[in-house]
Amino acid sequence: MANVKRSPWLLHYDGSSCNGCDIEVLACMTPVYDAERLGVENTGDPMQADILLITGGINAQAEPVVKQIYDQMPRPKVVVAVGICACTGGVFKDAYNIKGGADTVVPVDIYVPGCAARPQSIIDGIIQARELFQKRSEEHDAMVKAGLTYEQYKKMKDEEEAKKVAAAKAEEDRREEENNG
Amino acid sequence: MAKKRSVVPFGPQHPVLPEPIHLDLVLEDEKVVEAVPNIGFIHRGLEGLTEKKDFRQMTYVIERTCGICSFGHGLGYVETIENIMNVEVPERAKYLRTIWSELARMHSHLLWLGLISDAFGFESLFYQSWRIRERVLDCLELTTGGRLIFSVLEPGGVLRDINKDQEKEILKQIGLVEEELKEVEKAFLLDYSVQTRLKGVGIITKERAHEIGCCGPVARASGLSYDMRKLGYEAYGNLDFEPIISNDCDSYARCEVRIKEIHQSIDLIRQAFAKMPEGDLSVPVKGFPKGECFTRIEQPRGEAIYYVKANGTKMLDRFRLRTPTFANLEGLCEMLKNCEYADVGILCVTIDPCISCTER
Numbered sequence: 001m002a003n004v005k006r007s008p009w010l011l012h013y014d015g016s017s018c019n020g021c022d023i024e025v026l027a028c029m030t031p032v033y034d035a036e037r038l039g040v041e042n043t044g045d046p047m048q049a050d051i052l053l054i055t056g057g058i059n060a061q062a063e064p065v066v067k068q069i070y071d072q073m074p075r076p077k078v079v080v081a082v083g084i085c086a087c088t089g090g091v092f093k094d095a096y097n098i099k100g101g102a103d104t105v106v107p108v109d110i111y112v113p114g115c116a117a118r119p120q121s122i123i124d125g126i127i128q129a130r131e132l133f134q135k136r137s138e139e140h141d142a143m144v145k146a147g148l149t150y151e152q153y154k155k156m157k158d159e160e161e162a163k164k165v166a167a168a169k170a171e172e173d174r175r176e177e178e179n180n181g
Numbered sequence: 182m183a184k185k186r187s188v189v190p191f192g193p194q195h196p197v198l199p200e201p202i203h204l205d206l207v208l209e210d211e212k213v214v215e216a217v218p219n220i221g222f223i224h225r226g227l228e229g230l231t232e233k234k235d236f237r238q239m240t241y242v243i244e245r246t247c248g249i250c251s252f253g254h255g256l257g258y259v260e261t262i263e264n265i266m267n268v269e270v271p272e273r274a275k276y277l278r279t280i281w282s283e284l285a286r287m288h289s290h291l292l293w294l295g296l297i298s299d300a301f302g303f304e305s306l307f308y309q310s311w312r313i314r315e316r317v318l319d320c321l322e323l324t325t326g327g328r329l330i331f332s333v334l335e336p337g338g339v340l341r342d343i344n345k346d347q348e349k350e351i352l353k354q355i356g357l358v359e360e361e362l363k364e365v366e367k368a369f370l371l372d373y374s375v376q377t378r379l380k381g382v383g384i385i386t387k388e389r390a391h392e393i394g395c396c397g398p399v400a401r402a403s404g405l406s407y408d409m410r411k412l413g414y415e416a417y418g419n420l421d422f423e424p425i426i427s428n429d430c431d432s433y434a435r436c437e438v439r440i441k442e443i444h445q446s447i448d449l450i451r452q453a454f455a456k457m458p459e460g461d462l463s464v465p466v467k468g469f470p471k472g473e474c475f476t477r478i479e480q481p482r483g484e485a486i487y488y489v490k491a492n493g494t495k496m497l498d499r500f501r502l503r504t505p506t507f508a509n510l511e512g513l514c515e516m517l518k519n520c521e522y523a524d525v526g527i528l529c530v531t532i533d534p535c536i537s538c539t540e541r
């Protein structure tokens with residue numbers, strides 16, 4: 001699994017977009033932009049997907065579907081919100097059926113702005129997602145090696161993080177005291 | 182032995198569908214006896230936004246009804262407002278609007294050619310169609326700044342001009358599109374395996390198409406000469422064209438009609454550039470609209486109807502949109518009856534469904 005970042009599977013789901021961003025995501029896969037040269041490939045199956053691209057704000061009916069797709073994806077996974085609708089709700093933010101951006105339903109890692117998001121920026125988002133995916137899969141390997149479940153591993157990481165923050169704070173306090181003294 | 186009936190759900194997330202739509206297919210062995218569509222996955226409540234945005238801001242919201250027919254929706258809306266307020270748009274703006282709508286039609290039809298070839302498994306044909314489509318998108322980007330959503334319309338005219346250099350570039354690009362399309366269309370119209378998937382499949386007879394109110398290329402492929410551009414809105418009244426019809430009534434006919442319409446659009450753009458006069462881009466529009474109006478526009482997918490009710494303040498009372506896909510969904514259910522299960526994917530694509538318009 002050393003170089004898994006070279007070929008993640010991409011899954012695209014349309015939250016409630018106006019089509020603009022969907023079509024641009026598809027256009028990324030066609031000859032002129034050709035994101036497939038980066039090793040990513042589109043799939044229709046959430047069970048084998050690594051990167052989830054969400055377009056459009058999330059509406060009431062799409063919410064359970066998006067959650068379900070997210071849960072079906074195996075760990076590690078990365079979520080990319082494509083287009084301003086998926087980032088914040090965009091022009092439809094005030095509409096009665098829109099909950100807001102994709103991050104109201106699932107945790108989003110990378111935000112791609114634009115209305116419609118340009119293929120160039122979508123590809124940029126995919127590249128960043130690939131890097132993050134590589135990082136996460138290394139962590140995942142470490143977790144499997146240590147024989148921990150995801151929950152245990154997360155707890156451990158959180159504790160480590162909390163310790164780091166506490167240490168940094170103590171360091172700061174000490175410095176301040178020195179300065180004052 | 183009585184045949185067993187089973188219900189198979191199709192969608193909302195399905196590889197042939199770029200957008201979520203759900204169909205419940207009632208099967209008898211491999212035959213579909215009934216199809217019940219279930220829509221609502223992309224409903225955003227766009228019409229309800231009239232309460233929160235004023236009528237000028239609504240132009241930009243309505244353009245975002247759909248990323249493919251975006252220009253047409255904006256056009257239908259501003260025309261309705263102009264009709265209510267009795268605004269006469271300058272001639273040059275009318276021609277510019279016509280040119281942009283035809284470019285949008287070309288990109289929509291090329292996109293559809295790609296989707297249908299993906300549905301019957303011709304991946305490279307899909308790539309070719311989308312490669313040609315990029316030329317059209319380049320033209321649109323050159324003149325409006327956006328690839329899919331242009332925001333160049335305002336009540337009273339247009340916001341951008343097309344200068345001589347850009348005109349030359351567009352004419353050059355559409356010339357190339359014409360040449361390349363001639364190569365690619367051979368595969369669609371003459372290839373044996375494509376014909377086996379399209380010919381004689383998904384028939385809607387002329388009478389039936391009229392009864393259930395199909396529109397756009399679906400109606401024209403069933404022999405109904407029905408094209409809203411013939412109403413002569415914008416500059417269409419000054420251009421010379423005939424609706425393209427076919428009497429075969431099947432999927433092949435729908436494909437043929439769309440390919441010929443791309444050629445027709447190229448021709449219309451050339452005519453429009455030849456006749457376009459110099460002049461202003463827009464007239465100032467003062468005050469707020471009061472009254473109500475219906476407008477009909479020929480979108481790439483068929484006839485769209487726009488209704489606005491205004492009360493003399495800056496907020497509108499009501500905006501309503503009847504989309505072509507809504508009319509054609511009935512046609513889809515008609516086609517799906519008694520078809521083979523394996524054809525469902527292709528048939529769904531042949532009406533060129535645009536779900537995000539339909540559900541808004």
Ligand code: SF4
Pocket residue numbers: 016017018019020021022055056082083084085086090091114115116117245248330
């Ligand atoms: S960001 Fe713009 S183009 Fe993308 S889905 Fe939203 S409205 Fe459509």
